[in-house]
Amino acid sequence: MPTEPVSIQTASGHTLAGSLEMPTGLVRGAALFAHCFTCTKNSRAAVEVARALAREGIACLRFDFTGLGDSEGDFGKAGFVTDVADIAHAANYLYQRFGTAILMVGHSLGGAAVLAAADQLETDTVAAIATIGAPSDVPHVLSNIDGDLDAIRETGEGQVKIGGREFSLGKDFIERTSAVDLLEEVGRLRKPLLILHSPTDEVVGVDHASTLFAAAKHPKSFVSLAGADHLLLDDADAHFAAMMIASWAQRYLPLKEDWPLPAEGVVVKSGHGKFGTEVHSARHRFIVDEPRDYGGDDTGPTPYDLLNASLGACTSMTLKMYADRVGFPLESVTVHVTHERDYHADCENCEKGVRIQALHRKIELHGDLDQSEVAELLEIADKCPVHRTLEGKLEILTERIS
Structure with a gap:
């Protein structure tokens, strides 16, 4: 599938780097993927979910939060509030580009961030929300930081380790993260919600999924990622989560009225990439493409x-x-x-x-x-x-x- 580099300007003046996975055929909707704490847009879950959605006709933007990956800004001074603002910028970019309500997907702390961002965005911007291994209380993420947080509160800044990587963390990061009441925000949501969580998640326990599910209003769904680890490092686990989200999302991102659905014969329309083409009959649709050695993306039969x-x-x-x-x-x-x-x-x-x-x-x-x-x-x-x-x-x- 075609992957398009995307740059998004924030209100703070720095740029967020993203990769937009485009469907080979026509675009039925748009989605964004918010990665896990200190991860990047290239995490296995981010890539798998984004490309699975693209295969279903949903353009998906995976991007790096402020100060991570290829995005500008200072991660150590950002915090959860900045993550939420980043998601809002990404969501508005997609809404303006595709002109339709979007699916918001978040992994781990990114899941909590999309829930908080959805509560703040305009109603017409969000079609549905899916989370993977998300915590129900944002301050929980602080327990995964190896460092003297009390000292940072007193001095204003200090060195910590997160996932074995060193970061310079500021006092604002800790205070903003500690102050979030996510369950109150989830309780105000009136959007379809899918919660995916592993019962053997040792980083964010499955009880967090239960708490989020209880706080949310219907329509809401739960999928167990039995046997999976928190980061979905096994390809099979990442693929399963991706396919569950892609299948569930189709209910809330219906086909556009301007898609060609002929009463007889077929309609063929060019899509994205060099040769991507979509074929529609009255009841079915599928992709036609060329092999990679012909310059295509090999996403369908020739x-x-x-x-x-x-x-x-x-x-x-x-x-x-x-x-x-x-x-x-x-x-x-x-x-x-x-x-x-x-x-x-x-x-x-x-x-x-x-x-x-x-x-x-x-x-x-x-x-x-x-x-x-x-x-x-x-x-x-x-x-x-x-x-x-x-x-x-x-x-x-x-x-x-x-």
Whole structure:
């Protein structure tokens, strides 16, 4: 999927660095991801969730909080209040760019921050909220800081370690973090909320999820990340959380009215990236792309894949339908189709200058069939509608729609 670098100006004058994961096809909505305490936009959870949402048509911005990663500013003097302000800036950027209410996702302290930010943003800006391993009381994060916080309160600044990394922390950071009453803010929310939490989380216990869930109003949902650690370091855990959020979010980010949903045939519309394309039928949609070695993002089948699939699928359906009608013991069909661009390119009897292409089809018939039944089915395969279309007189009529 295409990844776009994004810079967001804050009210304090510094810049936040972000990566916007764009869908290969059309954009159905937008989301932001707020990373965990002292993490960055490149954490495993941030990347997995953002790209899973993009695969579902939701553009997702993952960004670095003030003073972390590639963002400007002083982390040690920022604190939770600044994190909330950063989220508000990111949310407003997405709302202005895409013109629709956004999904807000936060991991660990980032989860608490999106809850607090959602309470402060305009009602129309937020569509829904999802948290992963979020604490129910923000001061809880101070327990993960290795340092003399009382000394910092007295002197105004001091060195600490967080997650094994050294930071210079200011008095304001501690005081602002200690003063937050998150549950009061959660109680005022009137937005759909999904809480994901591991019962074996040793950094933020699962009781925090219970407290948040009790404080929130409906609609609210809970997903257990059983066996996962707090940072979702296992790829399978991060992927599971990402897919749960992406699936849940579709309920609150419905398809736009201007998306092409034809009554018949298909509509194909270019999306993002170099070759990203989206195909819509009356009931289905899917992505078409090119491989990376062709300059694409490899997020869907190629046009020739679909051509091969059309012949293969029609062949399989036709054989199953015929076998059922005449009572042949056909259990299943496997069809292999490949495309050859220069079939008989050197043919002496071929018309000069005419390029002949071919589709090679190999059919496996599974079941207790005798030789006469096999021969009859192979003859029927040549009569499938797509086969006849491809071998018949086919004209493609093109007109421009203004």
